Amino acid sequence: MKTRDIILIIGGISFLLFVIFLSMLLSNKFSPKTCGCLNVVENNFVYIFIVLSSVFIGSLVYFLLSFKISYQKEAIRKNVGLVLSFLDKSEKEILNEIIENRGEILQSELTKKFGKLKTHRTIRNLESQKVINLIKEGKTNKIILKEELKKELVKWKVNKKQKFFVYARKE
Secondary structure: OOHHHHHHHHHHHHHHHHHHHHHHHHOOOOOOOOOOOHHHHHHHHHHHHHHHHHHHHHHHHHHHHHHHHHHHHHHHHHHHHHHHHOOOHHHHHHHHHHHHOOOEEEHHHHHHHHOHHHHHHHHHHHHHOOOEEEEEEOOEEEEEEOHHHHHHHHHHHHHHOOOHHHHHHHO
């Protein structure tokens, strides 16, 4: 069961209790029969009334906001899939290396693995497609994955522990 569903159940129960306590409070079911302390009894149930209404409103707000957040995450996932569908094999391989290094890597490390020319051309293509940022660091460049992509792809990589280009084919 998702957290959103649990919060919805808690909100529903608090709403039912809220309605029951409100109806009992308004129908004077809580009027004392033995002592004349009517205000004490009403005050206690007013506090319960306030707590239940707060729980209900809080769970309702959480539930509604969770829909908005899940919609935004799905939109980001679709956008990432769209971006990745335009990448060729070498770009996906380079991007996979960047993702394996948590979204940051030095160009010299990529050059050792893929060769100088292939790395240079692929990085220029990725930069022109606004997938990565290049930062000059001494004699080499530091390649940083764009923040929007980094959040989604690095999280995916940690969870799936697979090569990135397999993910791109699924979309």
